[in-house]
Structure formats: structure tokens, C-alpha cells
Amino acid sequence: MTQHETSATAIGTDAWREGRVGLWLIGGRGSIGTVVAVGLHAMRAELAPPTGCTTAGEAFAGVPLPAFADLVIGGHDVSTTPLRERAHALVDSGMLAHRFVATADDALDRADAEIRPGYDRRTHTGSQADAVRRMAADITDFRERHGLGRVVVVDISSTEPILEDHVEFHDPELFTAALEDPDRPLLPASSIAALAAIESGSAYACFTPSAGIDVPVIRSLATERGIPFAGQDGKTGETLLRTALAPMFTARGMRVLSWAGSNLLGGGDGATLADPEAVRSKLATKTRGLVSLVGDHVVAPLHIDNVPDLGDVKTAWDHIHAEGFLSSRITMQTIWSAYDSMLAAPLILDIARLLALAAADGQRGAIPAFGFFFKDPWGSDVHDFSQQTIALHDWAHATGTRVRAAAESAVTPA
Template identity: 45%
Template sequence: MFADRRVGVWFIGARGSVATTAVAGCAAVAAGLHPPTGMITETPPFAPCGLPALPSLVFGGHDTAACPLPKRAEELTAAGVLPHGLAPAVRGELTAADAEIRPGGPLPGDTRTDEELITSFAADIRRFTERNQLARTVVINVATTEPAPRADDPRLPPSSLYAAAALRAGCPYVNFTPSTGLRTAALADAAGKCALPHAGRDGKTGQTLLRSVLAPMFVQRALSVRAWSGTNLLGGGDGAALADPAAAAAKNAGKERVLADVLGHTPEGEVHIDDVPALGDWKTAWDHIAFDGFLGSRMVLQTIWQGCDSALAAPLVLDLARLVARAHEAGLSGPLPELGFYFKDPDGGGPAALPDQYAALLAFAARLRDAR
């Protein structure tokens, strides 16, 4: 086991809110400045699994943005995402991670072919692993959601270029976004032959997390759900990106899957996503559930979830980096449906109800514990 060996975490979207919060949070928890709230891998069932220690994680990544991580951390502090005093306390770790970030793409005017971009990105990842003498590197996509590609598009979407680069560099891959990533016919053969573990898609941090808990309750209590509608109000980069109907459709597909899989049908109602720039990194998710009780009595349940996406996502991203790295070390390959606990639309399928997913995750922890 390599609990004392250094492991790379290569973020796609490395200067975004989630990646910045993950880097700062890892440093804070490793130094004992804050407890590991929200990190499932820091709970007792995962202690004997041989996961890489938090201080052993080395961060880098690709991004098209130029704002350095220490400055980005200051912005997140001003927005209330990071606690005051944390950014200066972990400035050294933020600066070190920022030095390992390379330009992403393709940017407007970039004339490189898909093959040239994949080759360049893979070389960046390999050099990062070699330069830092890492046991392995896990590539994690936390970039802004992209629209689903058109069937006649001759180019791969950016998320798939990075996914292909991860495979070529020999790195496990995690897609924490609703973007295409490995879910394209062009990468199916490569993903199947690479003997690398991968997990995704679309991290489950708020509204869908609650749906995956409430939907089983209705089924188990034999209550008939007639309609389930939702609204999301959010700002920041995600709010702007999801103002695009095509990007919003990619995001909502996972939310709908949870209800259909658990309830056995798709209830009436839709999810609306509204961009409210003033909210910044904070979001409000509202659900309205209409259901029938005994003798046809009509009832309603309403929920409101208010939270900070970056603070909800960052501990899950750190969990996934550690779990997938350990799975790679244990010789596992292909999709990891046992990590469906973290996703709206898990690679490899599996149950959609959170209790069932948590049971599968605990079984996976036992498997890692027993691996040599």
C-alpha cells in the first residue's frame, strides 16, 4: 500500500472554484487547521483501506484561465466560500499547485487538431508525474459544464480531449461534471483497452443528493408520486454556463435519471436552472413534490437546499482522488459503479438510491482493504 507515497491530482479546470477549494481544503485538513467535514474517506470504515494520505497529494492541472490560485483563493474568501485567514495560511500550497498548472484549450484561434491537443495534454500530465516522482496521477474533470456535442460534429468536445489525454498518459480518470468526457463512441475502444479505472459522471452535491434520499422513501412507504418539479438559482461560472439551454439539458439528464430509476417512472415536472450572478458560488435548489396518500388524499412536500457548491464538491473530489488512486494501485480497471454514491449518472450504472449506493461504497472499501 502506498499511504506514504506521493500521488498526483491533475484537475481539468484547475483554477476554478472547486479545484481551488479542494487544494486549499486539503492543505488545511492536512495541517490540522480544519476538520475533514464532508470527507467520507476520513470516516472509520475507510481507515484500513490503504488510501493515500492527504499530505501525500500533489496538485496540478489544465486551465484556460490565468488568475493564480492564491488570488483565486482570496476571491473565494471575499465570497464567503473559504474562511477568513485560510488563504494566507495555505499560500505556499496554493502557490506550489499553481506552478503546476498548464494552459488548457482549445482557445479561440487554436489551429491544432484533436490529435495534437491530446498529445500535448498527455505530455503535460506525464511530465507532472515524472517531475514530482509520483506513484501515479488521477485526472479529475471539474471544469465548467459544456453542451452535449452534436452528432455531426467532427471534433471531440474539450472534456473528451482531456479524457483521451488521461488515458494516453496512463492515468485513472474521474468526470465530476455532466460533460461528455469518456462517454463518446470515439473513446469507447480506448477506454476498454487501457486497463485503467474510471468513474463519473456529474457529481451529486445538492438537489439530486436530496432526491436520491427522498425518492426511496416514497417507494418504501407505497406513496404515489404524481409530479416532481424543481428550480435551481445559482451564479458564478456554473450559472453563466448553464444559462445555455444545451448545457442545462446535459445537467438535468442526471437529475431525471435518479427519479426514473428509483420511482420506476418519470413523474410530471421539470427542473429549471436560472442564472443569478449576484449569488456567486452559492445556490438555492427548490423542489415541489406532489404525491397521493391513502384513499387518494393529495399531499405536497417542498424542500429548499441552500449551499455553496464548491464547499460541497471539494471534499467529494478529494475522496474520489484517493479512492480511484487506491483502486488503480490494487489493479482494478474499467468503470467503478461502486462509486455511484458520488454521481448522478455513474459509470457502469448501478442503483440510484443513496442508501443502496452507500452500501456499495462500503463494500468497495472492504475490497480495497483486502487488496494487496
């Protein structure tokens, strides 16, 4: 059995003794959020195995993780289009098969009822600190009402423009002062959400290239408060491929001279990235890993085009030119085509399960082993996907062993 075939429910449940886990999604009504909700329903209803989930693989056998069925969804969003409606639209567009959505209405409505208004700079009145407090309270309330052991906050909201540096980002006092000032909207929405996660004592992951927790004072705060976090920008398609392939050239002593990429996509993400400011943050995270793997001499033009008629299918063409023995020319092209949100959703579930484990182990700060999931890993310079795979497996087993030991010693009567 070279691939996982373990059922969703069987995995790790016995060892996990921390109760159900909240999965709080910033941008929970977007495409990824909708697929996450439909997917959890489909797995609970045994309509689908956890294909595409890393943590369902054999390599994670024995690691004490919350069951998929023990994840409870809530979130923040600025959109009011209900999950049910989004799900049916994704069926019409061909992304989701009808059979998974057919019986999902109740589950989707329940999840949708747990989505609270996100931070919207255009409509928010009061200080940003007020927003943080309100949103942290939303999360705390969710945890308490559902009797959850922990909550993991994952940001899957729309990509923001690159954040410029400010002196406040490096000085806790100036930062706090600015945050309380209703006239100074210092932070982007993603960082407000990150602060709310910290404030509510929740683990946090940033699946987008937006700043989120990655502001010096906020990172320090998170570490102080004992919050484990991970990011940045989910690695799903072209970049995943690149970090799996590039080490092959290096291992064989070939010199990659250029690696050009062209991405075509429509859908919500296509529309967002049609904005030249938003696309800049994306392009930056996409190129960083490549340079680190093959050297900064590499010529790497990269384009992302919004092609609305293609809908949610992303197609990426890469053209690689490497130099081999006696200056010989080697060219390779890859064409990748997939529904982007279908690649992302299972990773959100993986991240939730693994961050819950990290939190159970009392880890704090950026966790390098999560680099496996991200284009621009926090706390790590490793981009080689196979090294990341080994690192994640090792981390999961080591952490799992500690968590299980602690659980066992805790229940052992004196």
C-alpha cells in the same frame, strides 16, 4: 461516535504503500479547484479536519488509501487567473473563511505553477491528436518530476453542451483518422482531456455532465489500456437529496406523482448555465435518477436560473406531491442552500483517493461503486443513495483487502 472524527493524517496511511498521488484537475483554476487547493493546505496545516469527506468516515477505517497530505495538485485550465487570486476572491464573496486562506499563498502558488494550458478550440492549431499528446506529456512530466506513484485526472471544467453522436465515435479507425486531421475538431475539450488521461496511463473521473471519456471508442480504449474511470456529474445538492429521499416514498408504497425543482445560483457555474445549451446537459443528468427511482410517470419540471446577486450559494426548492392511502395527498417541500463548490471539493479528494486504490488493484473500465458520487452513474443503474453508500463501502473494503494482501505478499521475502 456517529460521525468521523479521525484526523486527516491518521487515515489509512500505514497501509497505503504506493507513494504520493497526483491529482490532476481539468479546470483546476475554477471554484472547485481553488477550494480543493485551499482545503489540502488547511488539512496539511491542521487548520481543518476533513469534514465533508466521505473517505474520512469511520466506514472507511482500515481501507488503505493515500493520505490527504499525500495528494499533489496539478492540472489544465484555459484561464490564467492564479489560484491565489481566486482564493482571495472566494474569501471576499463569503465562500471561504479568511483563516484558511491567510497562510495559503505559498501552497496555492506551488499548485498554480503546476497548471498547464488546457485545450481551447478557439486558439488551438494542429490536430486534436497533437493536443492529446501535448497534454498527456504534461501529466507524465508532472508524475515524473514529483516522483508520484500514480496520477488521477478529474475533470471539473465548465459544463459543455450535449455532444451529438458521430459515426467516428463508433469506429476506431475513422476516429483516429479524424483526430489526426487538423481541420476536423471532432471532440469537445473534455474528451481531449480524457484521452490525455488515458494516454498518460492515469485513472480518470468526470465530475461534470460533459462527455469526457463517455464516447464509445474512448471508453473501449480506456478499458483496453487498463484505465479505471468513474462518472458522471458530481451529485452534491438537490440531486443528492432526491436520491436520498425518493426511496423513502417507494419503501412505503406511496406513489410520487410530481417532483418539481427550481434552482437559483450565481457565480461562475450560474453564468455557464445561463447558456441554454449548457443547461440542457445538466437538466438531463439531474432528471434521470429521479425517473429511475419513482417511475417514468413522474411530472418533473426543473429550472436552473442564473441569479448573479446570489453569488456562489445555490438555493434549490423542490416540491414533491405523492399519493398515499385512499388517494390521500402528501406534499413535501425541501429547500437546500449551500456553497456548491464547498460540497464538491471534498468529493474530488474522495474520488482521487478511491481511484488511486482502484488503480492499485488493477481495476479497469467504469467502476459501478463510484455511482455514490454521481448524478448519472457510469456502469450502474443504481440511484438510491443508501444502496450506493453500501455498495461503495463494500467495494472499498473488498478492494482494500486485495491491495493490502498484494502489498504484503510483495514485501514478503521469499
